[in-house]
Amino acid sequence: MSANMEPCLEIRSLSAVLPNGQRVLRSVSLTVQPGEVRALVGESGAGKTMIGKAVLGVLPKSVRIVEGEMLIEGEDLGRLDAKARRTLIGARTALIPQDPLTALNPSRRIGPQMTDRLVRILGWSGEKADKRIRQLLDEVQIREPERVLKCYPHELSGG
Numbered sequence: 001m002s003a004n005m006e007p008c009l010e011i012r013s014l015s016a017v018l019p020n021g022q023r024v025l026r027s028v029s030l031t032v033q034p035g036e037v038r039a040l041v042g043e044s045g046a047g048k049t050m051i052g053k054a055v056l057g058v059l060p061k062s063v064r065i066v067e068g069e070m071l072i073e074g075e076d077l078g079r080l081d082a083k084a085r086r087t088l089i090g091a092r093t094a095l096i097p098q099d100p101l102t103a104l105n106p107s108r109r110i111g112p113q114m115t116d117r118l119v120r121i122l123g124w125s126g127e128k129a130d131k132r133i134r135q136l137l138d139e140v141q142i143r144e145p146e147r148v149l150k151c152y153p154h155e156l157s158g159g
């Protein structure tokens with residue numbers, strides 16, 4: 001086990017608003033400890049997705065954070081510069097979208113979309129990233145990686 005036992009994620013009193021003042025998030029606090037799995041439960045529109053997007057820094061432009069802190073492994077995102085924040089988020093978090101077909105870039109092939117993050121955020125060589133992606137496809141039993149990596153998102157099934 002890692003010596004770093006900081007919470008994986010800590011959200012403290014996070015609030016966000018729309019331009020008309022409507023609250024999208026109201027003082028949300030939650031902690032995820034290493035090895036812990038958390039589920040957010042709430043009706044449609046309650047703000048579950050917004051919480052995830054806030055952590056990843058990909059909130060819609062109209063949504064403004066007005067209060068609160070978010071920490072990843074003890075690092076306060078608000079205290080990091082943009083580059084350090086992007087590196088930490090890119091390396092230590094992931095969002096699995098509800099609808100993969102609209103979340104992928106429709107105009108780029110699957111391969112480069114998958115390797116990009118490893119190259120740009122983790123600083124891997126293209127070759128190393130490519131090898132890892134093939135390994136991952138193999139692990140989830142996606143056949144014909146050569147063909148799949150050259151496909152555009154619409155050429156693959158949703159699953």
Ligand SMILES: Nc1ncnc2c1ncn2[C@@H]1O[C@H](COP(=O)(O)OP(=O)(O)OP(=O)(O)O)[C@@H](O)[C@H]1O
Binds near residue numbers: 043046049051062
């Ligand atoms: N792009 C956007 N711009 C402004 N407000 C938005 C945007 N997307 C969602 N909202 C609003 O933010 C609030 C929270 O939405 P969110 O998508 O986080 O809900 P959710 O809990 O994930 O719902 P669901 O269970 O349907 O996925 C809702 O009131 C929604 O109308």
Ligand SMILES: [Mg+2]
Binds near residue numbers: 048049050
């Ligand atoms: Mg949602």
